[in-house]
Amino acid sequence: MEFVISEEHRDELERAWYELSGLRILAAQFGSTSPFKPDKERYEYVVQKMVEANAYYQMVWQDILRTYLPGENLTNCFPVCDFATRTVTIKKGDEEN
Amino acid sequence: MVEYYKGGKTWEDSVRRIFPEFADKPFATKTITFVVTEQCNMRCTYCYQTGKNNNRMTREVAFKAIDTILDQNKMGGYLDPQETPGVILDFIGGEPLLEIELIEDIVDYFRWRAFELNHPWLDCYMFSFSSNGLLYFDKNVQRFLAKNDGRVSLGITIDGNKTLHDACRVDIAGQGTYDRVSKAIKDLVAKGRLKSTKVTIAPENVAYVKDAILHLFDLGLTDIHANCVFEEGWEKKHARELYRQMVALADVMIEKKLYETKYVSLFSEMIGQPMDPAENGNWCGGDGKMLAIGPDGRLYPCLRYMSYSLESGRDPLVIGDIECGIYADCPELDRLKGITRRSQSTDECFNCPVASGCAWCTAYNYDKFGDFDKRATFICVMHKARVLANHYYWNKLGIPYELHLSEDDIAWLTEEGDEDGVCH
Numbered sequence: 292m293e294f295v296i297s298e299e300h301r302d303e304l305e306r307a308w309y310e311l312s313g314l315r316i317l318a319a320q321f322g323s324t325s326p327f328k329p330d331k332e333r334y335e336y337v338v339q340k341m342v343e344a345n346a347y348y349q350m351v352w353q354d355i356l357r358t359y360l361p362g363e364n365l366t367n368c369f370p371v372c373d374f375a376t377r378t379v380t381i382k383k384g385d386e387e388n
Numbered sequence: 389m390v391e392y393y394k395g396g397k398t399w400e401d402s403v404r405r406i407f408p409e410f411a412d413k414p415f416a417t418k419t420i421t422f423v424v425t426e427q428c429n430m431r432c433t434y435c436y437q438t439g440k441n442n443n444r445m446t447r448e449v450a451f452k453a454i455d456t457i458l459d460q461n462k463m464g465g466y467l468d469p470q471e472t473p474g475v476i477l478d479f480i481g482g483e484p485l486l487e488i489e490l491i492e493d494i495v496d497y498f499r500w501r502a503f504e505l506n507h508p509w510l511d512c513y514m515f516s517f518s519s520n521g522l523l524y525f526d527k528n529v530q531r532f533l534a535k536n537d538g539r540v541s542l543g544i545t546i547d548g549n550k551t552l553h554d555a556c557r558v559d560i561a562g563q564g565t566y567d568r569v570s571k572a573i574k575d576l577v578a579k580g581r582l583k584s585t586k587v588t589i590a591p592e593n594v595a596y597v598k599d600a601i602l603h604l605f606d607l608g609l610t611d612i613h614a615n616c617v618f619e620e621g622w623e624k625k626h627a628r629e630l631y632r633q634m635v636a637l638a639d640v641m642i643e644k645k646l647y648e649t650k651y652v653s654l655f656s657e658m659i660g661q662p663m664d665p666a667e668n669g670n671w672c673g674g675d676g677k678m679l680a681i682g683p684d685g686r687l688y689p690c691l692r693y694m695s696y697s698l699e700s701g702r703d704p705l706v707i708g709d710i711e712c713g714i715y716a717d718c719p720e721l722d723r724l725k726g727i728t729r730r731s732q733s734t735d736e737c738f739n740c741p742v743a744s745g746c747a748w749c750t751a752y753n754y755d756k757f758g759d760f761d762k763r764a765t766f767i768c769v770m771h772k773a774r775v776l777a778n779h780y781y782w783n784k785l786g787i788p789y790e791l792h793l794s795e796d797d798i799a800w801l802t803e804e805g806d807e808d809g810v811c812h
Contacts, residue, residue: 327500
């Protein structure tokens with residue numbers, strides 16, 4: 292299933308994704324064996340920020356899905372957005388990989 | 389009106405879009421180039437880096453460089469995160485993937501220091517590579533790409549089909565590299581990580597331009613940025629060949645409606661028009677808009693001012709170092725910032741009726757003439773060929789395009805007789 296979202300929805304989603312992906316990379320680095328990482332307390336702060344960014348990202352998705360697919364049962368489905376074309380593709384869970 | 393694909397957006401365009409608070413900045417992003425090695429595993433015939441050697445950046449130099457670029461006191465306004473909220477750390481060589489482990493340490497160190505300093509660039513950064521692709525499948529390269537997914541722009545240069553690519557892009561043993569490079573491109577395209585590439589047009593390969601670009605479309609690429617080299621060596625016969633190639637390409641683009649989904653930078657409605665004298669900026673970024681850091685820790689306005697890029701043997705143009713940052717007293721930097729289209733052009737160039745879209749390289753001007761404020765014009769004939777071909781393309785597509793070339797220029801560009809005499 293595919294549909295095209297508005298520029299405003301795309302921009303909000305892309306910004307949320309951008310912030311989340313940056314924090315994921317940072318948390319992975321700071322939680323690894325890399326010598327380039329802060330102390331434990333500041334690492335946990337990054338993880339907390341990542342959890343909050345993830346919650347916001349999911350909230351933006353829910354808003355988009357409610358707008359474009361009201362009433363649809365999307366259990367076991369996940370959406371993917373091509374930011375260049377603003378096209379959202381809904382994939383089934385077993386299509387993920 | 390015919391609708392046509394205008395090409396994908398740059399990362400800077402994306403930054404302006406998703407961070408509207410940056411929209412009014414003259415430069416939303418700035419590029420800092422790390423020359424991590426001056427060695428390469430290829431020997432392309434047209435490469436401007438004529439002084440390949442074993443100089444490589446050490447970790448000590450790289451980390452000090454990061455500390456310096458994040459320190460406003462040392463950058464003297466040259467790099468200001470309040471003015472340019474996004475940064476691109478660009479890794480180049482030689483071949484940068486020869487130093488992938490060093491690069492991984494550099495980016496990890498950058499993130500850590502930016503985090504500790506609460507630096508704005510932590511929220512808005514990208515890493516880019518200009519690679520020949522030979523090491524793409526190396527396990528360390530693949531690990532780096534996975535680890536930094538979403539923050540890496542990996543450009544792999546391919547000059548088109550096997551004939552064109554292998555004509556110039558050979559390895560140290562002199563063997564063509566097409567088969568290895570195209571495999572890497574296909575993998576990147578399949579993963580959705582690559583849509584564009586650049587094609588460098590030189591006298592040796594101009595006769596293959598059409599087939600090359602169509603082949604790149606076949607590989608799955610959609611945006612092709614093609615340009616002629618600035619260096620001396622272009623003749624009218626090459627321009628006639630480029631014109632013929634572009635007309636043939638235009639025919640295919642229109643016949644197969646490729647213009648709806650594919651972009652070739654050679655075709656642009658904006659080029660070949662007279663320019664208002666008020667349009668007086670220096671098109672090239674090598675005048676203080678960029679920063680390059682050499683393996684020895686010296687700072688340059690662009691990597692083409694480094695010794696290994698200067699064919700003439702002139703002194704490199706150094707504007708700072710990683711200890712001091714940008715030099716407070718640097719007359720060359722002041723001169724660079726003063727370059728305009730007017731200051732570097734002859735009257736003929738400045739008032740050229742097809743001036744728009746004609747490019748130059750400030751560092752090449754320095755290399756060629758010892759004066760970065762004097763414009764080399766070797767590509768003039770190629771620009772005129774491009775303009776005439778654009779007239780053909782846009783009018784055939786039904787989009788009005790006014791031609792300002794002289795009758796003399798049109799006559800020599802369309803002269804027949806040397807169709808089989810170039811580069812075959």
